Amino acid sequence: MLALEPRLSTPGWLHAATPVLAIALTMLAGGALFAALGKNPVEAIRVIFWDPLIDPFSRSELLVKAAPLAMIALGLAFGFRAGIWNIGAEGQFIVGAITGGAVGLAFYGTPGLWLLPLMALAGAAGGAAWAMIPAILKIRFNANEILVSLMLVYVAELLLSALVSGPLRDPDGFNFPESRQFHDSATLPIFWPGTRAHVGILIALGLGVAAAVMLHRHVFGYHANLLGSAPRAAAFGGVRVHVMTAVCLGLSGGLAGLAGLFEAAGPVGQLVPSLPVGYGFTAIIVAFLGRLEPLGILLASLVMALTYIGGETAQFTLQIPAAAIWVFQGMLLFALLAVDVLTRYRLRWRRGVRA
Amino acid sequence: MSGLRLSPGAAVTLTAILALVVFSLAAGLDPVLLTVSIMVAAMPLMLAALGEMVVEKSGVLNLGVEGMMIIGAIAGFAIAVESGSALLALVAAALAGAALALVFGVLTQVLLANQVATGLALTLFGLGLAALIGQPYSGIKPPPFPRLDIPLLSDLPVVGPLLLSHDLLLYFSFALLAAIWVFLYRSRGGLVLRAVGESHDAAHALGYRVIPIRLAAIAFGGACAGLGGAALSLIRVPQWTESMTAGAGWIALAIVVFGGWRPVRVALGAYLFGGVTILQLNLQAAGLTPLWLLVLALLLFAVHSTARALAGAGAHIRALFPLWLATAGAAAAAVYSPIAIQAQYLSMAPYICTIVVLVVMSADRLRASLNAPAALGRVFHRPA
Numbered sequence: 001m002l003a004l005e006p007r008l009s010t011p012g013w014l015h016a017a018t019p020v021l022a023i024a025l026t027m028l029a030g031g032a033l034f035a036a037l038g039k040n041p042v043e044a045i046r047v048i049f050w051d052p053l054i055d056p057f058s059r060s061e062l063l064v065k066a067a068p069l070a071m072i073a074l075g076l077a078f079g080f081r082a083g084i085w086n087i088g089a090e091g092q093f094i095v096g097a098i099t100g101g102a103v104g105l106a107f108y109g110t111p112g113l114w115l116l117p118l119m120a121l122a123g124a125a126g127g128a129a130w131a132m133i134p135a136i137l138k139i140r141f142n143a144n145e146i147l148v149s150l151m152l153v154y155v156a157e158l159l160l161s162a163l164v165s166g167p168l169r170d171p172d173g174f175n176f177p178e179s180r181q182f183h184d185s186a187t188l189p190i191f192w193p194g195t196r197a198h199v200g201i202l203i204a205l206g207l208g209v210a211a212a213v214m215l216h217r218h219v220f221g222y223h224a225n226l227l228g229s230a231p232r233a234a235a236f237g238g239v240r241v242h243v244m245t246a247v248c249l250g251l252s253g254g255l256a257g258l259a260g261l262f263e264a265a266g267p268v269g270q271l272v273p274s275l276p277v278g279y280g281f282t283a284i285i286v287a288f289l290g291r292l293e294p295l296g297i298l299l300a301s302l303v304m305a306l307t308y309i310g311g312e313t314a315q316f317t318l319q320i321p322a323a324a325i326w327v328f329q330g331m332l333l334f335a336l337l338a339v340d341v342l343t344r345y346r347l348r349w350r351r352g353v354r355a
Numbered sequence: 356m357s358g359l360r361l362s363p364g365a366a367v368t369l370t371a372i373l374a375l376v377v378f379s380l381a382a383g384l385d386p387v388l389l390t391v392s393i394m395v396a397a398m399p400l401m402l403a404a405l406g407e408m409v410v411e412k413s414g415v416l417n418l419g420v421e422g423m424m425i426i427g428a429i430a431g432f433a434i435a436v437e438s439g440s441a442l443l444a445l446v447a448a449a450l451a452g453a454a455l456a457l458v459f460g461v462l463t464q465v466l467l468a469n470q471v472a473t474g475l476a477l478t479l480f481g482l483g484l485a486a487l488i489g490q491p492y493s494g495i496k497p498p499p500f501p502r503l504d505i506p507l508l509s510d511l512p513v514v515g516p517l518l519l520s521h522d523l524l525l526y527f528s529f530a531l532l533a534a535i536w537v538f539l540y541r542s543r544g545g546l547v548l549r550a551v552g553e554s555h556d557a558a559h560a561l562g563y564r565v566i567p568i569r570l571a572a573i574a575f576g577g578a579c580a581g582l583g584g585a586a587l588s589l590i591r592v593p594q595w596t597e598s599m600t601a602g603a604g605w606i607a608l609a610i611v612v613f614g615g616w617r618p619v620r621v622a623l624g625a626y627l628f629g630g631v632t633i634l635q636l637n638l639q640a641a642g643l644t645p646l647w648l649l650v651l652a653l654l655l656f657a658v659h660s661t662a663r664a665l666a667g668a669g670a671h672i673r674a675l676f677p678l679w680l681a682t683a684g685a686a687a688a689a690v691y692s693p694i695a696i697q698a699q700y701l702s703m704a705p706y707i708c709t710i711v712v713l714v715v716m717s718a719d720r721l722r723a724s725l726n727a728p729a730a731l732g733r734v735f736h737r738p739a
Contacts, residue, residue, distance in 0.1 A: 037488075144612065158700070166697055281479060321486045323482060334462065
């Protein structure tokens with residue numbers, strides 16, 4: 001019978017090959033699923049995974065959608081390595097958009113180069129503060145951070161909806177639940193003329209490099225790895241678990257908040273209840289698809305952005321509901337986790353041994 | 356004389372029931388109808404939470420309850436619409452939930468994948484797949500669900516609607532509660548299941564087959580979550596809308612923690628959350644200030660502490676005076692300066708309540724670690 005034997009070390013090529021294998025498996029399984037639902041599987045795969053690469057507008061949109069995914073996933077990767085599960089990045093994304101956006105609205109009509117950095121700061125601080133709620137409850141009261149951070153997603157969604165139909169509502173907006181459009185000084189500049197590609201994309205790229213340095217060249221990255229793989233050894237080695245919990249959650253919350261602000265001040269241009277589209281959840285998959293490795297995450301964010309854009313087109317051309325891309329995303333995560341067994345264990349054929 | 360003394364749990368339950376009656380009379384609602392709606396709201400949570408409790412008792416943490424619930428919701432709904440049979444719909448919901456759970460089971464038990472990540476994948480996948488299947492079913496009314504109807508008895512005032520004319524699934528949920536209790540604490544199988552959850556290595560050494568036992572528990576939990584979802588789409592709402600579970604699966608996970616992994620307390624927790632959900636809806640409808648939720652929370656806390664103090668445990672009775680003062684103060688504030696507030700803030704109540712409950716139940720680290728199965732969430736790699 002087949003048995004799993006733990007590997008002492010994993011060959012490097014296997015780390016890179018497993019995500020590719022997982023994507024291939026997902027396409028096969030996804031095609032089978034669409035065929036079962038009576039849709040043309042080849043066409044579905046083509047629309048979701050191939051067409052966005054051909055269309056020039058879609059190519060720039062790929063970057064627009066990949067940037068928030070990458071930023072959130074970069075933050076999450078540290079926590080996931082340390083065994084601290086922030087599942088509520090979606091909520092931190094929303095709160096970052098609210099706090100940063102509120103600053104932009106407070107200075108409505110005021111020109112100035114200082115405004116955007118201030119908004120970014122407020123957004124990151126808002127996201128980090130929202131993530132501090134599960135952190136403090138975890139440290140002080142031992143409450144499960146997974147459930148607390150997830151519950152706060154629903155609270156944040158309701159908060160956004162309450163604010164844009166209350167204090168932040170556009171005074172000239174005929175009572176529609178949305179804020180004013182951000183004025184020019186509060187809108188992210190576009191670096192690729194004719195598209196929606198904003199400077200936030202470049203910042204996400206820079207953050208990826210910074211995260212790679214943090215992870216491999218700074219003691220914080222080492223501590224995160226140590227805490228996740230050997231918690232007891234980490235405790236003896238002087239890693240302070242409480243501090244790591246706070247920093248990991250705060251870091252991922254801050255980055256998610258910044259991503260939220262970039263989304264509001266970039267492609268969306270105002271605060272609306274439909275601002276969150278699940279980037280916070282998809283980023284979890286991005287983090288795993290990138291093998292919790294910053295440069296891998298940058299690549300993975302492009303792949304997941306593809307399914308977002310493909311999913312949008314598929315809504316029109318194939319009449320597939322928007323939520324259907326979650327099927328692909330869920331399957332991809334399943335496939336990744338299933339294939340991952342190969343990196344940690346070796347498959348061995350054993351004769352006659354039964355335990 | 357100890358017969359006269361109330362246990363803290365009973366005191367809190369009685370106060371909650373009393374508060375409910377007072378509230379419904381003050382708001383001009385029928386207390387019987389309000390109670391019935393709480394029972395209906397609690398049913399999906401109770402089914403899902405009981406199933407997840409059994410899974411966790413076996414040492415597996417399946418975070419995909421939300422995904423299994425929504426799959427059960429659409430599977431039950433679709434079969435109910437297509438076949439018109441409620442029984443068939445429930446079987447389909449349970450099977451769908453169990454099938455999805457087994458995907459999780461194979462990944463985590465056979466391929467030794469991380470349980471947290473796999474559970475999340477299950478949620479995402481379930482939400483997406485349900486939306487895909489459910490596309491043609493939105494806006495349709497499902498066939499009515501069979502209710503208990505005993506001639507004469509079901510028509511009795513108060514007792515009839517409260518006890519004798521519910522949807523059949525509600526009685527099933529209580530039968531399930533009893534069955535789980537008997538299985539866990541009065542049967543050999545339950546003992547083995549709990550042993551696996553406390554120490555898989557010891558159970559393995561004794562010759563029990565850890566992986567098949569856990570797979571069975573996971574499938575059972577999935578079936579329960581599927582039934583919970585069907586209770587939502589066929590009875591509670593009853594309609595199909597995308598992402599209609601709205602966090603109910605996650606709340607069910609929190610209820611398991613709240614109940615300290617014990618069946619009766621888990622069921623009580625489900626009723627508490629059902630109560631909060633219905634209460635905030637009625638506060639919204641009656642245009643009352645959400646301060647009343649705070650008053651209720653303070654009141655229950657004060658009653659609990661006082662009952663403990665009277666029983667000789669916990670703080671001295673005089674130390675509780677400020678708590679009662681705060682309760683009275685909040686009530687006075689609610690009566691004299693009702694704050695008008697947007698509906699969204701009230702809708703946050705179930706989620707915030709979940710967080711508060713988690714904090715209260717986890718704060719006592721020793722008790723929390725005694726209650727939780729010791730091997731919860733740990734990977735079992737069978738030694739060769």
